[in-house]
Amino acid sequence: MDAVVVGGGIVGLASAHALAERGASVTVCERRAVGSGSTERSIGGIRAQFSTPVNVELSTASMAIWERFEERFGVDIAYRRPGYLLLAREAETADALREQVPMQNERGVPSELLAPGEARERCPELDADRYLAATYSPTDGFADPHLALQGYAEACRAAEVDVRTHTPVTDVRVTDGAAVGVETDGEGIDADVVVNAAGPWARRVGAMAGLDLPVVPRRRQVLVADPDPPVPEDAPLTVDLDSGSYFRPERDGAALVGGHFAADDPEGDPDGYARSMDLEWAATALERAAETASYFGPSTRVQRGWAGLYAVTPDWHPIVGETLPGFVNAVGFSGHGFQHAPATGRIVAELALDGTASLVDVSALGRDRFDRGALLTERNVA
Ligand SMILES: Cc1cc2nc3c(=O)[nH]c(=O)nc-3n(C[C@H](O)[C@H](O)[C@H](O)COP(=O)(O)OP(=O)(O)OC[C@H]3O[C@@H](n4cnc5c(N)ncnc54)[C@H](O)[C@@H]3O)c2cc1C
Structure with a gap:
Protein backbone atom coordinates (compact mmCIF):
# COMPACT_ATOMS: atom_id res chain seq x y z
CA MET A 1 0.00 0.00 0.00
CA ILE A 46 0.35 13.32 29.20
CA ARG A 47 -2.59 12.29 31.38
CA ALA A 48 -5.40 9.78 31.61
CA GLN A 49 -7.75 11.90 33.74
CA PHE A 50 -10.34 12.65 31.08
CA SER A 51 -14.12 12.54 31.44
CA THR A 52 -15.02 10.47 28.35
CA PRO A 53 -14.12 6.78 27.95
CA VAL A 54 -12.68 7.31 24.47
CA ASN A 55 -10.24 9.98 25.68
CA VAL A 56 -9.19 7.79 28.63
CA GLU A 57 -8.64 4.86 26.26
CA LEU A 58 -6.62 6.98 23.82
CA SER A 59 -4.51 7.99 26.84
CA THR A 60 -3.93 4.52 28.26
CA ALA A 61 -3.05 3.13 24.82
CA SER A 62 -0.67 6.05 24.26
CA MET A 63 0.87 5.88 27.72
CA ALA A 64 1.80 2.24 27.09
CA ILE A 65 3.92 3.55 24.20
CA TRP A 66 5.25 6.65 26.00
CA GLU A 67 6.42 4.42 28.88
CA ARG A 68 8.62 2.37 26.55
CA PHE A 69 9.53 5.17 24.15
CA GLU A 70 13.23 5.33 25.03
CA GLU A 71 13.61 1.55 24.84
CA ARG A 72 11.67 1.43 21.56
CA PHE A 73 12.94 4.56 19.79
CA GLY A 74 16.29 5.15 21.51
CA VAL A 75 15.48 8.73 22.56
CA ASP A 76 15.16 9.97 26.14
CA ILE A 77 12.11 12.24 25.96
CA ALA A 78 12.42 13.53 29.56
CA TYR A 79 9.24 11.69 30.52
CA ARG A 80 8.41 12.55 34.14
CA ARG A 81 5.35 11.46 36.05
CA PRO A 82 4.60 13.63 39.08
CA GLY A 83 0.88 13.18 38.38
CA TYR A 84 -1.89 15.61 37.46
CA LEU A 85 -4.00 17.27 40.16
CA LEU A 86 -7.42 18.40 38.91
CA LEU A 87 -9.24 20.89 41.16
CA ALA A 88 -12.94 21.80 41.41
CA ARG A 89 -14.22 25.08 42.87
CA GLU A 90 -17.85 24.56 41.82
CA ALA A 91 -20.21 21.87 43.16
CA GLU A 92 -21.06 20.74 39.63
CA THR A 93 -17.38 20.31 38.76
CA ALA A 94 -16.77 18.41 42.00
CA ASP A 95 -19.72 16.08 41.21
CA ALA A 96 -18.29 15.44 37.74
CA LEU A 97 -14.88 14.56 39.22
CA ARG A 98 -16.56 12.09 41.61
CA GLU A 99 -18.32 10.42 38.68
CA GLN A 100 -15.22 10.17 36.52
CA VAL A 101 -12.92 8.31 38.92
CA PRO A 102 -14.73 4.92 38.74
CA MET A 103 -14.87 5.16 34.90
CA GLN A 104 -11.11 5.86 34.84
CA ASN A 105 -10.35 3.11 37.39
CA GLU A 106 -12.30 0.57 35.30
CA ARG A 107 -9.86 1.35 32.47
CA GLY A 108 -6.81 0.75 34.67
CA VAL A 109 -6.11 4.38 35.59
CA PRO A 110 -5.00 4.71 39.25
CA SER A 111 -6.80 8.04 39.77
CA GLU A 112 -8.34 8.87 43.13
CA LEU A 113 -10.72 11.40 44.58
CA LEU A 114 -9.12 13.68 47.18
CA ALA A 115 -10.53 16.05 49.77
CA PRO A 116 -8.94 19.53 49.49
CA GLY A 117 -6.71 18.89 52.52
CA GLU A 118 -5.40 15.70 50.91
CA ALA A 119 -4.78 17.60 47.69
CA ARG A 120 -2.44 19.92 49.63
CA GLU A 121 -0.29 16.91 50.46
CA ARG A 122 0.32 16.59 46.71
CA CYS A 123 0.85 20.32 46.14
CA PRO A 124 2.09 21.89 49.38
CA GLU A 125 1.47 25.55 48.45
CA LEU A 126 -2.13 24.85 47.34
CA ASP A 127 -4.84 27.22 48.61
CA ALA A 128 -7.00 24.22 49.53
CA ASP A 129 -9.82 26.34 51.06
CA ARG A 130 -10.75 27.56 47.59
CA TYR A 131 -11.66 24.06 46.40
CA LEU A 132 -14.41 21.51 47.04
CA ALA A 133 -12.75 18.39 45.61
CA ALA A 134 -9.77 17.17 43.60
CA THR A 135 -8.59 14.13 41.73
CA TYR A 136 -5.02 12.93 41.36
CA SER A 137 -3.42 10.22 39.26
CA PRO A 138 0.23 9.32 39.87
CA THR A 139 0.88 8.00 36.36
CA ASP A 140 0.06 11.32 34.66
CA GLY A 141 2.93 13.61 33.74
CA PHE A 142 4.67 15.17 30.78
CA ALA A 143 7.49 14.76 28.27
CA ASP A 144 9.50 17.01 25.97
CA VAL A 216 -11.05 25.72 14.14
CA PRO A 217 -7.63 27.03 15.24
CA ARG A 218 -7.77 28.78 18.61
CA ARG A 219 -4.80 30.61 20.13
CA ARG A 220 -3.42 29.53 23.51
CA GLN A 221 -0.54 31.03 25.51
CA VAL A 222 2.03 29.69 27.96
CA LEU A 223 4.72 31.39 30.05
CA VAL A 224 7.81 30.22 31.89
CA ALA A 225 8.02 31.73 35.37
CA ASP A 226 10.53 31.79 38.22
CA PRO A 227 8.11 31.45 41.14
CA ASP A 228 8.95 32.27 44.75
CA PRO A 229 9.10 29.78 46.42
CA PRO A 230 10.27 27.54 43.57
CA VAL A 231 7.91 24.82 42.33
CA PRO A 232 9.47 21.45 43.26
CA GLU A 233 10.06 19.06 40.38
CA ASP A 234 7.79 16.46 41.97
CA ALA A 235 4.81 18.84 42.14
CA PRO A 236 1.94 17.66 39.92
CA LEU A 237 0.64 19.41 36.83
CA THR A 238 -2.14 21.28 38.62
CA VAL A 239 -5.32 22.40 36.85
CA ASP A 240 -8.09 24.60 38.26
CA LEU A 241 -10.94 23.28 36.10
CA ASP A 242 -13.23 26.20 36.88
CA SER A 243 -10.81 29.07 36.20
CA GLY A 244 -8.97 27.22 33.40
CA SER A 245 -5.59 28.03 34.99
CA TYR A 246 -2.84 25.42 35.07
CA PHE A 247 0.85 25.13 35.96
CA ARG A 248 3.50 22.47 35.99
CA PRO A 249 7.08 22.26 37.25
CA GLU A 250 9.88 22.90 34.78
CA ARG A 251 13.55 22.42 35.75
CA ASP A 252 15.33 24.20 38.63
CA GLY A 253 12.22 25.53 40.37
CA ALA A 254 10.77 27.21 37.29
CA ALA A 255 7.18 26.58 36.19
CA LEU A 256 5.13 26.63 33.02
CA VAL A 257 1.87 28.53 33.49
CA GLY A 258 -1.05 28.56 31.08
CA GLY A 259 -4.78 28.93 30.59
CA HIS A 260 -7.34 30.81 28.55
CA PHE A 261 -9.18 33.52 30.47
CA ALA A 262 -10.82 35.83 27.93
CA ALA A 263 -14.58 35.55 27.44
CA ASP A 264 -14.17 35.36 23.67
CA ASP A 265 -12.16 32.72 21.83
CA PRO A 266 -11.81 33.89 18.23
CA GLU A 267 -10.72 31.78 15.28
CA GLY A 268 -6.96 32.04 14.69
CA ASP A 269 -5.21 32.16 11.34
CA PRO A 270 -2.54 29.43 11.31
CA ASP A 271 -0.51 31.47 8.82
CA GLY A 272 -0.80 34.80 10.60
CA TYR A 273 -1.44 34.56 14.35
CA ALA A 274 0.68 36.34 16.99
CA ARG A 275 3.23 33.79 18.17
CA SER A 276 4.52 35.83 21.08
CA MET A 277 2.96 36.16 24.53
CA ASP A 278 0.67 39.12 25.39
CA LEU A 279 1.85 40.96 28.53
CA GLU A 280 -1.71 41.53 29.70
CA TRP A 281 -2.44 37.80 29.41
CA ALA A 282 0.76 37.04 31.39
CA ALA A 283 -0.37 39.26 34.28
CA THR A 284 -3.78 37.53 34.36
CA ALA A 285 -2.22 34.06 34.09
CA LEU A 286 -0.01 34.72 37.13
CA GLU A 287 -2.92 36.17 39.11
CA ARG A 288 -5.01 33.08 38.41
CA ALA A 289 -2.13 30.72 39.22
CA ALA A 290 -1.61 32.64 42.49
CA GLU A 291 -5.24 31.91 43.41
CA THR A 292 -4.43 28.21 43.14
CA ALA A 293 -1.07 28.10 44.92
CA SER A 294 1.15 30.57 46.75
CA TYR A 295 4.15 29.83 44.51
CA PHE A 296 3.11 32.73 42.30
CA GLY A 297 3.41 35.75 44.60
CA PRO A 298 4.38 39.31 43.56
CA SER A 299 8.09 38.46 43.28
CA THR A 300 7.46 35.87 40.55
CA ARG A 301 9.52 36.70 37.46
CA VAL A 302 8.43 35.87 33.93
CA GLN A 303 11.30 34.48 31.84
CA ARG A 304 9.51 34.19 28.50
CA GLY A 305 6.36 32.93 26.86
CA TRP A 306 4.78 32.00 23.57
CA ALA A 307 1.49 31.28 21.82
CA GLY A 308 0.37 28.34 19.72
CA LEU A 309 -2.86 26.99 18.29
CA TYR A 310 -5.26 24.34 19.50
CA ALA A 311 -7.17 22.74 16.60
CA VAL A 312 -10.64 22.60 18.12
CA THR A 313 -13.84 20.78 17.07
CA PRO A 314 -17.31 21.70 18.41
C1 LIG B 1 0.11 26.24 24.21
C2 LIG B 1 -0.20 24.80 23.89
C3 LIG B 1 -0.08 23.82 24.87
C4 LIG B 1 -0.38 22.50 24.56
N1 LIG B 1 -0.22 21.54 25.55
C5 LIG B 1 -0.49 20.25 25.26
C6 LIG B 1 -0.30 19.24 26.24
O1 LIG B 1 0.11 19.52 27.36
N2 LIG B 1 -0.56 17.96 25.89
C7 LIG B 1 -1.04 17.61 24.65
O2 LIG B 1 -1.29 16.44 24.41
N3 LIG B 1 -1.21 18.54 23.69
C8 LIG B 1 -0.96 19.85 23.97
N4 LIG B 1 -1.18 20.81 23.03
C9 LIG B 1 -1.81 20.42 21.76
C10 LIG B 1 -0.80 19.81 20.83
O3 LIG B 1 0.25 20.72 20.60
C11 LIG B 1 -1.47 19.46 19.50
O4 LIG B 1 -2.70 18.81 19.71
C12 LIG B 1 -0.57 18.56 18.68
O5 LIG B 1 0.71 19.12 18.56
C13 LIG B 1 -1.17 18.33 17.31
O6 LIG B 1 -0.22 17.69 16.50
P1 LIG B 1 -0.46 17.58 14.96
O7 LIG B 1 0.62 16.74 14.41
O8 LIG B 1 -1.87 17.20 14.72
O9 LIG B 1 -0.39 19.10 14.43
P2 LIG B 1 0.88 20.05 14.11
O10 LIG B 1 2.00 19.85 15.06
O11 LIG B 1 0.31 21.43 13.99
O12 LIG B 1 1.34 19.53 12.70
C14 LIG B 1 0.61 19.78 11.53
C15 LIG B 1 1.62 19.98 10.42
O13 LIG B 1 0.95 20.02 9.18
C16 LIG B 1 1.67 20.86 8.33
N5 LIG B 1 0.77 21.23 7.22
C17 LIG B 1 -0.36 21.95 7.27
N6 LIG B 1 -0.92 22.09 6.07
C18 LIG B 1 -0.12 21.42 5.20
C19 LIG B 1 -0.15 21.20 3.79
N7 LIG B 1 -1.13 21.69 3.02
N8 LIG B 1 0.83 20.47 3.23
C20 LIG B 1 1.85 19.94 3.99
N9 LIG B 1 1.93 20.14 5.32
C21 LIG B 1 0.96 20.86 5.92
C22 LIG B 1 2.05 22.01 9.22
O14 LIG B 1 3.14 22.75 8.72
C23 LIG B 1 2.38 21.30 10.52
O15 LIG B 1 3.75 21.04 10.68
C24 LIG B 1 -0.85 22.15 23.28
C25 LIG B 1 -0.96 23.13 22.30
C26 LIG B 1 -0.65 24.44 22.60
C27 LIG B 1 -0.80 25.49 21.52
Missing part, protein backbone atom coordinates in the same frame (compact mmCIF):
# COMPACT_ATOMS: atom_id res chain seq x y z
CA ASP A 2 1.16 3.54 -0.82
CA ALA A 3 0.28 6.17 1.77
CA VAL A 4 0.75 9.95 1.81
CA VAL A 5 0.60 11.73 5.17
CA VAL A 6 -0.13 15.47 5.03
CA GLY A 7 1.63 17.13 7.98
CA GLY A 8 4.90 16.52 9.79
CA GLY A 9 3.75 17.16 13.35
CA ILE A 10 3.61 14.48 16.05
CA VAL A 11 0.32 13.01 14.73
CA GLY A 12 1.60 12.83 11.15
CA LEU A 13 4.94 11.27 12.08
CA ALA A 14 3.39 8.77 14.51
CA SER A 15 0.93 7.77 11.74
CA ALA A 16 3.68 7.52 9.11
CA HIS A 17 5.78 5.36 11.40
CA ALA A 18 2.91 3.03 12.28
CA LEU A 19 1.97 2.66 8.61
CA ALA A 20 5.57 1.91 7.62
CA GLU A 21 5.96 -0.60 10.45
CA ARG A 22 3.02 -2.48 8.98
CA GLY A 23 4.61 -2.58 5.54
CA ALA A 24 3.15 0.47 3.79
CA SER A 25 5.29 2.64 1.55
CA VAL A 26 4.89 6.08 3.14
CA THR A 27 5.57 9.66 2.04
CA VAL A 28 5.14 12.53 4.51
CA CYS A 29 4.55 15.95 2.96
CA GLU A 30 5.32 18.79 5.37
CA ARG A 31 4.87 22.33 4.09
CA ARG A 32 7.66 23.78 6.26
CA ALA A 33 9.90 21.95 8.75
CA VAL A 34 8.99 18.95 10.87
CA GLY A 35 7.37 20.27 14.07
CA SER A 36 6.68 23.76 12.74
CA GLY A 37 2.97 23.54 13.65
CA SER A 38 1.48 23.13 17.12
CA THR A 39 3.63 20.25 18.34
CA GLU A 40 6.70 22.23 19.35
CA ARG A 41 4.50 24.88 21.04
CA SER A 42 2.85 22.37 23.36
CA ILE A 43 3.80 21.81 27.00
CA GLY A 44 3.96 18.03 26.63
CA GLY A 45 1.28 17.03 29.15
CA PRO A 145 7.55 17.46 22.69
CA HIS A 146 10.66 18.38 20.69
CA LEU A 147 12.51 15.23 21.75
CA ALA A 148 9.45 13.04 21.15
CA LEU A 149 9.04 14.47 17.66
CA GLN A 150 12.72 13.85 16.94
CA GLY A 151 12.28 10.26 18.16
CA TYR A 152 9.46 9.70 15.68
CA ALA A 153 11.36 11.49 12.91
CA GLU A 154 14.38 9.22 13.41
CA ALA A 155 12.16 6.13 13.56
CA CYS A 156 10.45 7.22 10.32
CA ARG A 157 13.81 7.55 8.57
CA ALA A 158 14.89 4.13 9.87
CA ALA A 159 11.62 2.66 8.54
CA GLU A 160 12.34 4.24 5.14
CA VAL A 161 9.52 6.76 5.29
CA ASP A 162 10.14 9.47 2.69
CA VAL A 163 9.83 12.65 4.82
CA ARG A 164 9.65 15.63 2.46
CA THR A 165 9.93 19.00 4.16
CA HIS A 166 9.10 22.30 2.40
CA THR A 167 6.54 20.31 0.40
CA PRO A 168 3.08 21.84 0.74
CA VAL A 169 0.17 19.73 -0.41
CA THR A 170 -1.92 21.98 -2.66
CA ASP A 171 -4.73 19.58 -3.58
CA VAL A 172 -6.09 16.10 -2.89
CA ARG A 173 -6.85 13.99 -5.95
CA VAL A 174 -10.33 12.48 -5.75
CA THR A 175 -11.56 9.99 -8.37
CA ASP A 176 -15.00 8.34 -8.24
CA GLY A 177 -15.48 9.56 -4.69
CA ALA A 178 -12.20 8.17 -3.36
CA ALA A 179 -8.89 9.90 -2.54
CA VAL A 180 -6.16 8.61 -4.87
CA GLY A 181 -3.25 10.92 -4.11
CA VAL A 182 -2.15 14.52 -3.64
CA GLU A 183 -0.71 17.40 -5.62
CA THR A 184 2.27 19.23 -4.21
CA ASP A 185 4.00 22.36 -5.48
CA GLY A 186 6.31 20.26 -7.60
CA GLU A 187 4.54 17.02 -8.49
CA GLY A 188 1.59 14.72 -8.00
CA ILE A 189 1.88 11.67 -5.74
CA ASP A 190 -0.41 8.64 -6.22
CA ALA A 191 -1.57 6.92 -3.05
CA ASP A 192 -4.01 4.29 -1.87
CA VAL A 193 -4.56 6.30 1.27
CA VAL A 194 -4.12 9.98 2.16
CA VAL A 195 -3.89 10.91 5.85
CA ASN A 196 -4.91 14.40 6.95
CA ALA A 197 -2.67 15.23 9.93
CA ALA A 198 -2.46 18.95 9.22
CA GLY A 199 -3.25 20.18 12.76
CA PRO A 200 -4.59 23.76 12.68
CA TRP A 201 -4.62 23.63 8.85
CA ALA A 202 -6.79 20.48 8.84
CA ARG A 203 -9.93 22.21 7.63
CA ARG A 204 -8.08 23.52 4.58
CA VAL A 205 -6.67 20.09 3.73
CA GLY A 206 -10.12 18.54 4.24
CA ALA A 207 -11.61 21.10 1.84
CA MET A 208 -9.09 19.94 -0.79
CA ALA A 209 -10.90 16.57 -0.64
CA GLY A 210 -14.30 18.27 -0.75
CA LEU A 211 -14.96 17.81 2.98
CA ASP A 212 -16.17 20.33 5.52
CA LEU A 213 -14.28 19.52 8.70
CA PRO A 214 -15.35 21.61 11.70
CA VAL A 215 -11.81 22.18 12.99
CA ASP A 315 -17.11 18.96 21.07
CA TRP A 316 -13.38 19.21 21.84
CA HIS A 317 -12.80 15.64 20.65
CA PRO A 318 -10.74 14.77 17.59
CA ILE A 319 -12.02 13.47 14.28
CA VAL A 320 -10.37 10.09 13.74
CA GLY A 321 -11.74 8.06 10.88
CA GLU A 322 -11.85 7.32 7.17
CA THR A 323 -14.21 10.12 6.19
CA LEU A 324 -13.99 9.45 2.46
CA PRO A 325 -12.70 6.19 0.95
CA GLY A 326 -8.92 6.48 0.99
CA PHE A 327 -8.95 9.67 3.11
CA VAL A 328 -8.24 9.23 6.83
CA ASN A 329 -8.55 12.21 9.16
CA ALA A 330 -6.59 12.45 12.40
CA VAL A 331 -7.40 16.05 13.30
CA GLY A 332 -8.99 18.36 15.86
CA PHE A 333 -7.09 17.25 18.97
CA SER A 334 -7.47 20.59 20.82
CA GLY A 335 -5.03 20.49 23.76
CA HIS A 336 -4.49 16.71 23.67
CA GLY A 337 -2.85 15.86 20.37
CA PHE A 338 0.67 15.48 21.68
CA GLN A 339 -0.24 12.88 24.28
CA HIS A 340 -2.70 10.99 22.05
CA ALA A 341 -0.38 10.80 19.04
CA PRO A 342 1.17 7.35 19.72
CA ALA A 343 -2.19 5.55 19.85
CA THR A 344 -3.58 7.69 17.05
CA GLY A 345 -0.72 6.70 14.75
CA ARG A 346 -1.48 3.03 15.27
CA ILE A 347 -5.20 3.61 14.82
CA VAL A 348 -4.58 5.47 11.54
CA ALA A 349 -2.57 2.46 10.31
CA GLU A 350 -5.38 0.10 11.35
CA LEU A 351 -8.00 2.21 9.58
CA ALA A 352 -5.87 2.38 6.43
CA LEU A 353 -4.84 -1.28 6.33
CA ASP A 354 -7.64 -3.17 8.11
CA GLY A 355 -10.55 -0.81 7.47
CA THR A 356 -11.36 -0.69 11.19
CA ALA A 357 -9.59 0.25 14.43
CA SER A 358 -9.01 -2.35 17.13
CA LEU A 359 -6.55 -0.62 19.52
CA VAL A 360 -9.29 1.78 20.68
CA ASP A 361 -12.93 1.93 19.57
CA VAL A 362 -12.96 5.29 17.78
CA SER A 363 -16.41 4.86 16.21
CA ALA A 364 -17.63 7.82 18.29
CA LEU A 365 -14.98 10.07 16.70
CA GLY A 366 -16.25 10.08 13.11
CA ARG A 367 -16.92 13.29 11.18
CA ASP A 368 -20.57 12.24 10.86
CA ARG A 369 -21.24 12.80 14.58
CA PHE A 370 -21.64 16.52 13.91
CA ASP A 371 -24.41 15.83 11.35
CA ARG A 372 -26.10 13.29 13.62
CA GLY A 373 -25.91 15.58 16.67
CA ALA A 374 -23.98 12.84 18.50
CA LEU A 375 -21.51 15.18 20.15
CA LEU A 376 -19.38 14.08 23.10
CA THR A 377 -18.62 16.13 26.21
CA GLU A 378 -15.13 16.36 27.65
CA ARG A 379 -15.22 18.33 30.91
CA ASN A 380 -11.52 18.25 31.74
CA VAL A 381 -10.06 20.75 29.32
CA ALA A 382 -7.82 23.75 29.94
